[in-house]
Amino acid sequence: MLDLIIRNGHIVTAAEVLPFGTELGIEDGKIAVIGVNLQAGPKTEIVDAEGGYVTPGGVDSHVHIEQDNAPTGDTWETGTRSAIAGGNTTVIAFATQKREDQSIWPALEAYHRKASGNAYCDYGFHLIITNPSADVLNQELPALVDRGITSIKLYMTYQPLQLGDGDLFRVMMRAHQLGITTMIHCENNDIIEQITKRLAEQGNTDSFFHSVARPQIAESEATYRAICLAEVTDTPILIVHMSAPEAVRHVNEAQQRLLPIHAETCPHYLYLISEHLMSGPDDFDGARNICAPPLRHDPKDLEYLWRGLSNGTFTVVSSDHAPSTFDHPCGKMRGMTAVEGEEKPHRDFRKVPNGVPGVETRLPLLFDRARGHGISDDGLIRISLPRFVQLTSTNPAKLYGLGDRKGSLLPGFDADIVIWYPEGDHYVSGNTAAHGTAPNGINGVSNPQANGLSEKSRTKRFIITNENLHHRIDFTPFEGIQVGNWPRWVFLRGKLAWDRDGAGLMGNIGDGQFIERKTSRALTGQVGQTARGMKSHEWNYWL
Ligand code: DUC
Ligand code: ZN
Numbered sequence: 001m002l003d004l005i006i007r008n009g010h011i012v013t014a015a016e017v018l019p020f021g022t023e024l025g026i027e028d029g030k031i032a033v034i035g036v037n038l039q040a041g042p043k044t045e046i047v048d049a050e051g052g053y054v055t056p057g058g059v060d061s062h063v064h065i066e067q068d069n070a071p072t073g074d075t076w077e078t079g080t081r082s083a084i085a086g087g088n089t090t091v092i093a094f095a096t097q098k099r100e101d102q103s104i105w106p107a108l109e110a111y112h113r114k115a116s117g118n119a120y121c122d123y124g125f126h127l128i129i130t131n132p133s134a135d136v137l138n139q140e141l142p143a144l145v146d147r148g149i150t151s152i153k154l155y156m157t158y159q160p161l162q163l164g165d166g167d168l169f170r171v172m173m174r175a176h177q178l179g180i181t182t183m184i185h186c187e188n189n190d191i192i193e194q195i196t197k198r199l200a201e202q203g204n205t206d207s208f209f210h211s212v213a214r215p216q217i218a219e220s221e222a223t224y225r226a227i228c229l230a231e232v233t234d235t236p237i238l239i240v241h242m243s244a245p246e247a248v249r250h251v252n253e254a255q256q257r258l259l260p261i262h263a264e265t266c267p268h269y270l271y272l273i274s275e276h277l278m279s280g281p282d283d284f285d286g287a288r289n290i291c292a293p294p295l296r297h298d299p300k301d302l303e304y305l306w307r308g309l310s311n312g313t314f315t316v317v318s319s320d321h322a323p324s325t326f327d328h329p330c331g332k333m334r335g336m337t338a339v340e341g342e343e344k345p346h347r348d349f350r351k352v353p354n355g356v357p358g359v360e361t362r363l364p365l366l367f368d369r370a371r372g373h374g375i376s377d378d379g380l381i382r383i384s385l386p387r388f389v390q391l392t393s394t395n396p397a398k399l400y401g402l403g404d405r406k407g408s409l410l411p412g413f414d415a416d417i418v419i420w421y422p423e424g425d426h427y428v429s430g431n432t433a434a435h436g437t438a439p440n441g442i443n444g445v446s447n448p449q450a451n452g453l454s455e456k457s458r459t460k461r462f463i464i465t466n467e468n469l470h471h472r473i474d475f476t477p478f479e480g481i482q483v484g485n486w487p488r489w490v491f492l493r494g495k496l497a498w499d500r501d502g503a504g505l506m507g508n509i510g511d512g513q514f515i516e517r518k519t520s521r522a523l524t525g526q527v528g529q530t531a532r533g534m535k536s537h538e539w540n541y542w543l
Contacts, residue, residue, distance in 0.1 A: 291322070
């Protein structure tokens with residue numbers, strides 16, 4: 001007997017938009033059947049999608065939640081409720097090994113403790129490795145994989161986290177053996193430090209100069225180096241949050257040679273430019289948008305990334321949700337300090353925590369461009385609806401070892417589902433009358449904004465405003481941007497977790513479960529190739 005049937009929706013998969021009339025049948029939290037005229041039993045709840053699109057729940061595979069280095073950021077409670085309100089049913093966050101940690105386990109246990117019982121959506125962890133001792137690589141990493149953590153992240157910048165090429169090589173060789181995906185933050189730290197020093201000597205430390213300190217070439221050089229390391233160690237990598245066309249060109253070239261090089265970008269690199277880092281004469285507002293790699297200078301840079309989404313260069317769009325509160329002495333305003341005897345406060349981008357919030361806005365911002373393919377009449381580059389699903393859900397699930405249960409609307413998969421508002425002529429109203437059970441509360445979460453947009457929803461345009469978001473951050477970098485749709489209903493494993501026109505958040509804190517992941521699958525290129533200029537037998541001498 002089906003628990004739930006979703007009718008009258010346009011179901012979008014990673015491959016196609018299914019014919020209108022196709023229905024989803026859900027039982028015990030899983031998708032049981034996809035078909036037409038599904039039979040309801042006496043207890044089956046019917047959801048009428050009213051002609052709206054139906055997509056898999058978002059898998060945001062790059063979010064920072066409650067990390068030690070972001071004291072003013074989101075907690076697991078606030079970060080995952082924001083995730084759900086933006087249509088995400090799974091997030092993959094980070095657990096960090098500190099440089100002094102000889103073992104990864106204490107840090108990992110601590111991150112588990114923070115998340116357990118406090119999440120509204122399902123979750124996993126990537127491990128950030130900063131001290132790749134022989135013990136960690138040989139003993140602990142295989143045990144980590146057995147515990148369902150099958151991806152690692154390495155940094156080429158930030159002194160407390162950065163690894164040199166030798167360590168990158170050693171870790172990547174191990175990743176190759178274990179079949180796990182390595183994420184890499186690619187920026188050349190020395191270039192950045194030298195430019196930053198010179199900028200400071202000339203008094204150029206206002207928020208805008210963050211983008212000058214981290215030029216495209218710093219991202220591009222490190223990206224090329226990471227690709228070379230991946231090539232010689234024959235291991236799949238994902239280059240996180242790419243913002244520089246100069247760097248993306250290296251990915252393109254590597255993919256043409258069928259190397260397993262994956263690329264990720266984020267909505268802030270698709271919508272914002274360095275102009276958004278400028279502060280006014282008396283404020284430090286531009287500091288809100290400080291993130292690394294930085295926002296780039298030219299709208300053409302954004303266009304290049306959109307083209308990369310459309311043509312398949314990028315595998316994943318994540319949010320890199322890494323918020324810090326703006327108006328807090330440990331948040332973004334840490335960079336603005338009063339100086340005795342000086343009329344104006346001193347503004348210093350070097351003291352500003354990097355990162356912006358975005359887990360809740362990722363899907364609406366991408367969905368807004370998910371119509372057709374190529375360039376539309378308004379000159380904007382579009383992606384297809386299936387491509388939207390691939391980038392935001394199916395690909396991250398497959399790449400990170402969730403490809404047998406998340407990220408696709410298929411029988412046997414978790415019933416993680418987003419229903420969007422009907423569009424155009426299909427649009428009926430923003431009410432929930434078609435919904436079987438009346439929502440009756442927010443289940444313990446104070447969420448006064450849940451209903452805030454229901455009137456606006458009738459206008460078919462949604463204006464992003466921080467007041468209506470569910471993180472605990474005092475700004476969004478996307479304030480004022482209009483998008484054409486928003487997740488109306490979100491189901492987590494078959495249970496209604498978000499009802500935008502009803503009570504908002506419907507799930508309970510703790511509904512989200514830690515999901516053990518399998519080893520990853522390369523989605524681009526293939527492993528088993530010999531690096532350029534090497535003969536295959538060379539491996540035998542040193543492997
Ligand atoms: N850059 C990072 O490297 N980490 C978090 C946020 C950011 O902008
Ligand atoms: Zn990040």
